[in-house]
Amino acid sequence: MKNIYHIVIILLAGVFSASAQQESQYSQYMYNTMTFNPGYTGSREVISALGLYRTQWVGLEGAPKTMNFSIQSPLGTHANGIGLNVVSDQIGPVKNTGAMASFAYTILGSTDVKYSFGVSGGFDNFSVDYNKVNRERMDDPYMVGTVSQFSPNVGAGFYVHADSWYVGISSPKLLKTSYFDDVKQTTYSTKSHFYLIGGYVFDLNPYLKFKPAVLTKYVSGAPLAVDVSANFMFNDKFTLGAAYRWDAAVSALAGFQITDGLMVGYGYDYETTKLGNYNSGSHEIFLRFELTGSSKSRLVTPRFF
Secondary structure, three states: OOOHHHHHHHHHHHHHHHOOOOOOOOOOOOOOHHHOOHHHOOOOOOOEEEEEEEEOOOOOOOOOEEEEEEEEEEEOOOOEEEEEEEEEEEEOOEEEEEEEEEEEEEEEOOOOOEEEEEEEEEEEEEEEEHHHOOOOOOOOOOOOOEEEEEEEEEEEEEEEEOOOEEEEEEEOOOOOEEEOOOOHHHOEEEOOEEEEEEEEOEEEEOOEEEEEEEEEEEEOOOOOEEEEEEEEEEOOOEEEEEEEEOOOEEEEEEEEEEEOOEEEEEEEEEEOOHHHHHOOOEEEEEEEEEOHHHOHHHHHOOOOO
């Protein structure tokens, strides 16, 4: 069996070099938009908290695991918002934990359209646990224990939405950071990622809604990444859909509105690349809790986005 070190090198090459997508990947991006667009902050107009866990490429040793927690709240009477987003990514012995606080300023249009400008600021902590690596030289002074490096970052986003559609563009981390550049062999640099998201809600009948959505990701040095999804909501309670990540994976999505303020969702990815021969897919689950008592309209019809 290949040792963990070799597995990590393969994963890092695949995730960071070939695709150059260094930010966390989500199949249910339509539910945690604030993670990559601070302009979304407060747009739900209630206190909203979401917890998400993703385990990718199950069965492959050292495969990525992601935990995400976010909370947002409206601020004042002008539809502004504040929020906090915490993400932890682990790939073998490599772990990156970050926290970003966000603020969005909203301008009300002449109709039901709202324009939100968001900014965020926070930090990342990148660490490597060499105790999880099979080393050729146990006395290597650069590969002992756990080493970590802290770095600040800022992000910005623009989000426009109405009752039946939304579109947003953002970059959650604008600053480029190089880690461990005092040791050339372990240098790792992050790049700015740019996101474009959009979606529309079609009322097919009083009991059925259809929502297509798309998320486009761009980072210098990598092909454009596109996620396309289509979800159906039945009786404002049950959501069922599918998604396609261009040249990468297909996904099955499901969600259930347990109460007006509590929703649970699950996603399963099947890898369409050759990597799919070595794992049994990816699983993603989220739980969202909202204080809906401050918004009577939400008690009648939960928000689809």
